[in-house]
Amino acid sequence: MYEGPVQDLIDELGRLPGVGPKSAQRIAFHLLAAEPADIGRLQDALQKVKEGVVFCDVCGNVSAETTCRICRDTRRDVTLICVVEEPKDVLAVERTREFKGRYHVLGGALDPLSGVGPDQLRIRQLLQRIGNQVDGKDVAEIIIATDPNTEGEATATYLVRMLRDFPGLTVTRLASGLPMGGDLEFADELTLGRAMSGRRVV
Amino acid sequence: MYVRHLQVSDFRSWERADLAFEPGVSVLVGPNGQGKTNLVEALGYVATLGSHRVATDLPLIRHGSPRAVVRTAVVNDGRELLVELEITAGKANRARVNRGPVPRPRDVLGILRTVLFAPEDLALVRGDPGERRRFLDDMLVARAPRYAGVRSDYERVLKQRGALLKTAGAARRAGRSGDISTLDVWDGHLAKHGAELLAARLDLVADIAPHVAASYAEVAPESRPARIGYRSSLGESQPEGFGRPDGPRADREALEAAMLTELHRVRPQEIDRGVCLVGPHRDELELALGELPAKGYASHGESWSFALALRLGGYELLRGDGAEPVLVLDDVFAELDRGRRRQLAKVAAAAEQVLITAAVAEDVPEELDGARFEVRHGEVHSA
Ligand SMILES: Nc1ncnc2c1ncn2[C@@H]1O[C@H](COP(=O)(O)OP(=O)(O)OP(=O)(O)O)[C@@H](O)[C@H]1O
Ligand SMILES: [Mg+2]
Ligand SMILES: [Zn+2]
Numbered sequence: 001m002y003e004g005p006v007q008d009l010i011d012e013l014g015r016l017p018g019v020g021p022k023s024a025q026r027i028a029f030h031l032l033a034a035e036p037a038d039i040g041r042l043q044d045a046l047q048k049v050k051e052g053v054v055f056c057d058v059c060g061n062v063s064a065e066t067t068c069r070i071c072r073d074t075r076r077d078v079t080l081i082c083v084v085e086e087p088k089d090v091l092a093v094e095r096t097r098e099f100k101g102r103y104h105v106l107g108g109a110l111d112p113l114s115g116v117g118p119d120q121l122r123i124r125q126l127l128q129r130i131g132n133q134v135d136g137k138d139v140a141e142i143i144i145a146t147d148p149n150t151e152g153e154a155t156a157t158y159l160v161r162m163l164r165d166f167p168g169l170t171v172t173r174l175a176s177g178l179p180m181g182g183d184l185e186f187a188d189e190l191t192l193g194r195a196m197s198g199r200r201v202v
Numbered sequence: 203m204y205v206r207h208l209q210v211s212d213f214r215s216w217e218r219a220d221l222a223f224e225p226g227v228s229v230l231v232g233p234n235g236q237g238k239t240n241l242v243e244a245l246g247y248v249a250t251l252g253s254h255r256v257a258t259d260l261p262l263i264r265h266g267s268p269r270a271v272v273r274t275a276v277v278n279d280g281r282e283l284l285v286e287l288e289i290t291a292g293k294a295n296r297a298r299v300n301r302g303p304v305p306r307p308r309d310v311l312g313i314l315r316t317v318l319f320a321p322e323d324l325a326l327v328r329g330d331p332g333e334r335r336r337f338l339d340d341m342l343v344a345r346a347p348r349y350a351g352v353r354s355d356y357e358r359v360l361k362q363r364g365a366l367l368k369t370a371g372a373a374r375r376a377g378r379s380g381d382i383s384t385l386d387v388w389d390g391h392l393a394k395h396g397a398e399l400l401a402a403r404l405d406l407v408a409d410i411a412p413h414v415a416a417s418y419a420e421v422a423p424e425s426r427p428a429r430i431g432y433r434s435s436l437g438e439s440q441p442e443g444f445g446r447p448d449g450p451r452a453d454r455e456a457l458e459a460a461m462l463t464e465l466h467r468v469r470p471q472e473i474d475r476g477v478c479l480v481g482p483h484r485d486e487l488e489l490a491l492g493e494l495p496a497k498g499y500a501s502h503g504e505s506w507s508f509a510l511a512l513r514l515g516g517y518e519l520l521r522g523d524g525a526e527p528v529l530v531l532d533d534v535f536a537e538l539d540r541g542r543r544r545q546l547a548k549v550a551a552a553a554e555q556v557l558i559t560a561a562v563a564e565d566v567p568e569e570l571d572g573a574r575f576e577v578r579h580g581e582v583h584s585a
Contacts (some may be wrong), residue, residue, distance in 0.1 A: 022292065110384055112366035150358040150391070158387045159546050 006032065016104050017114075019134040058107035058129070059120045062087045070102060076103045083126065083146055083159065089184045093202050096193035101143075104129065106177040109151040110158060118158065125158075128175060130166055141170040143199055148174075160202050203278040203315065203525050205245060212267035213289075214240035219582055223555070227572025229386065231585075236577045238559040242318065242530050243528045244272045245557070248285055248381055248412040249316040250340055251295075251307055251350070254323075254532075260291045264549035268541035277527055285310050296308040315525060317517040323509040327489060327496050334487035338403050339514050349402060350503075356395040356482065362535035364478050371476035382473070389465045396481040397458035400434060403482060404445035404452040407432040411447050414515030421514070421545045426492030430512075435484035441463040506537060507552045514549055529556040535565045543567050 001007055004153060014024035031039065041042070055061065063069070070076060080101025084090055090103050106121040114118035130139045142158055146152035156173055163171050175198035184192065205224045211218045214238040225323045239255075244260070244577040246254055253262060265272045269290040286298040287307065295306040304310060325333045330339050366388060373380025381555050387560070411430050418428035432445040432509050439460040445451035463473075464480045472479050489496035489508055520527045529550055535543055535558075547567035550556045574585040 028285075036557060110362075110387070112369065112384075112388075115369070118383060119381065141319050150355060150362060154362070154384070154387050154391055158384055161387070 024056070025054065030054065044135065055105075059103045060107060061090050061103060076101075078134040079137050081129065081139055081141070082143040082145050084145050084184065085152065085155070086185070089147075090133075091198065092185050092192060093185065095189050096158075096196055098193045098196040099143075106146070106155070109146055109155040111151045121155070123162065127162065129161070130169065136193075139169065141172060143196075144171065144173045144202070145184060146197075149183070152184075171202055173202045174199050203276060203528060205274055205314065205528055205557070206277050206282065207273075208245060208277040209273040210244045211240070211271045212264040213244050213270040213272055214262060215580065216240060217264065217580065220550070221575065221582055222556070222584075224573060225555050227550070227553075227559050227570045228575065229563070229566055229570070229572060230575045230577050230582075231563045232561070232564075232577035234561055237580065238465050238561075238577045239320070239532050241577070241582075242559055244302070245314065245528070245530065246270055246316055246318050247273060247289075248310065249289060249314045249318075250343065251287075251311065252340075254318055254320055257261065259295070262289055263291055278313075283313050287312050288362055300335060304336055306351045308347070311343055315520060315527035316530050317513055317520065317527045318530040318532060319342075319510060319513040320530075321534065321537060323513060324505060325424055325514055326509045327500060327505040332484045334489075335485065337512060337516075338406055339399075341519070342399075342402050343515075344520060344527070345401075345406070349399075350377065350399050351394065352402070356392075356399050359388065359391045359395055360478055360481065360483055363392050364476075367472050367478065368476040370473050374473060376487070380473075385469075385578050389462060390566040392478070392481060393458045393461040395453050396461055400457050400461070400483045400485070401444075401454040401544065402453035403485070404434075404457075407445045407487065408449060408451075409517050410445050410515050413464050414511050417509035417514035418507060421503065421510050421542050422476050423541075425504055425507065428496075428508055428511055429490045431488045433486045433488050434482070435480050436460050436464050436493055439467070471562065490533075502584050503539065507542060509532065510534075510538075510542065510546065514546075517553075518550070522549050526554045530555045531558045532563070533559050535560060535567065536562075 010024045011026045012143065013019055013027050014021055019171055021026070051065070053062050054064070056063040056071055057066050058071040059068060061068045061070065074084060077100050079138065081104050082101055083104045083106060083107050083194050084093065084094060085108055087105055090105060093099050093103075104121065106126075108116050108121055110118070110121070111118060130142070142159075142163055144156045146155045160171055163169060172194040187195070205223050207223065210216050212413045219241060221241065222253070230241060232238055243253055247262065271286065271288050273284065274509070276285065284300050287310065290298040295307045297304050299310060299313065303460060326337055326574050339349070340557065341355055343353070345466050355449045366382070368383060370380040370382045370385070381568055395454045407430060414430050415428055418425070434440050441453065441456045444452040444457075462481060491500055491504060491508070496505065500508060517527060517529060531550060534538060534546070538546065544567065547569050550558070556570070558566055558570065576583045576585050
């Protein structure tokens with residue numbers, strides 16, 4: 001344990017995803033030695049990310065306005081919702097140009113090791129969306145596109161269980177072929193595109 | 203198969219070492235602590251992505267160096283593959299095959315197969331159940347590399363489910379209800395991956411048991427017969443007969459169902475204690491001599507013979523599968539009496555390739571005549 005502000009900083013950094021205690025320490029001492037101007041820019045960026053970015057009130061994606069560009073786009077199919085873990089996954093699916101529906105961003109995956117359960121994810125909001133009509137149309141299909149790893153698979157199974165009770169709703173999962181133990185974001189466009197078009201009902 | 207070439211940099215005590223091997227016998231000789239085991243350990247690492255001596259990678263990297271590199275050329279069926287592994291402490295390793303990067307280090311598994319017998323193997327008989335589970339899992343991976351993935355998937359689910367049980371248990375003790383709405387989901391995944399691992403282990407035990415019994419009888423003809431058997435944590439839910447040479451092949455779906463039943467039964471205890479009580483991580487490979495368990499009963503010599511029989515049984519099994527593994531005998535002749543030495547020498551002399559380390563050349567039986575390397579003061583000279 002270090003004394004005072006340094007330890008506070010290490011503790012805060014250690015809470016970030018993917019940052020272990022060792023890295024937190026390394027980053028903290030790096031910042032300690034950095035030029036004031038560099039620290040200033042970082043401070044600025046941190047400030048803005050909270051003030052300037054909002055999350056879409058429909059899908060939870062990062063957005064510049066209360067409702068994001070995709071959810072405002074009337075050409076997109078409102079009966080189709082693709083469920084992903086993170087905003088970066090929306091970008092990955094968009095790049096494939098295979099998908100013309102809308103998204104729902106969960107904000108993560110079930111991950112008990114990090115203290116993430118269903119209540120920490122935007123699952124309730126998803127169920128609400130499915131229950132409500134949009135432009136007089138019901139949601140017809142949910143495509144589960146969580147990461148093909150342990151946490152993503154568990155989240156998918158949990159969603160399938162929750163969605164079973166909606167009559168007439170088709171639930172599909174991206175076709176396998178995605179590298180197991182992977183991250184949707186890192187799947188190449190062709191593979192992800194194929195997984196999207198070859199999705200199967202679960 | 204055989205190892206044609208081994209090169210290490212900053213691995214263990216070696217700043218750099220370069221050895222060319224041929225099929226048949228190669229003996230590394232040199233005084234204690236000169237780095238003989240370190241060299242065969244490097245080969246073991248290429249074969250299993252682990253060390254037979256330590257559980258973490260840090261000790262494998264030469265003190266003061268950021269990373270270790272192991273390069274080895276393996277010839278299998280006349281085809282040569284060059285495997286390169288870069289080991290960095292606390293970070294993901296990197297691997298290349300024939301100079302092209304592979305997505306994950308575990309993609310190199312299966313290129314080199316070894317069976318390594320070392321003084322540490324006494325722990326197979328006398329150590330914790332975890333030692334024997336690791337023996338089985340390493341064999342599974344040697345037979346079919348995809349089991350490396352099955353095992354790591356299982357371990358990940360196990361960790362996640364354990365964390366959920368811990369928080370649920372803590373909440374309950376504090377008088378709160380604790381969210382276990384996802385426990386069924388984790389149960390399902392644990393049973394799915396667990397049953398796959400369990401089925402594979404049961405079939406492996408069924409396949410290897412006759413080889414182990416035969417090897418033991420040869421190594422220690424005067425002793426009682428050796429038997430091995432798999433005891434799962436499924437208790438009464440475990441379907442009968444799997445894991446025995448005369449039994450049916452393990453049925454993954456039946457095991458998955460059994461595991462779910464058992465998980466359901468012990469759930470209150472699991473939440474109470476905050477640990478996973480069911481699954482292949484709790485299983486035991488039981489070793490018996492005659493009517494008695496080997497652990498706690500077998501003599502020192504019997505324990506050695508049993509450990510050797512497990513390794514030789516593994517060797518015979520892999521040989522029967524097709525690609526003959528490289529046999530590595532690390533400093534073991536000094537531990538064995540004359541009869542056992544002769545038995546081991548007989549198997550080793552017939553191997554496609556055997557790599558032997560010994561502090562004194564006289565410890566190696568005469569029939570194992572072959573290439574000799576002197577290892578001393580951080581250098582290797584072929585003698
Ligand atoms: N990470 C490391 N960095 C530097 N030196 C190391 C490292 N790991 C082990 N060593 C050294 O390697 C030596 C042991 O090497 P090794 O176990 O290969 O010896 P050996 O030749 O097999 O000896 P023996 O005949 O006693 O079995 C020890 O002196 C140890 O200090
Ligand atoms: Mg040694
Ligand atoms: Zn939106």
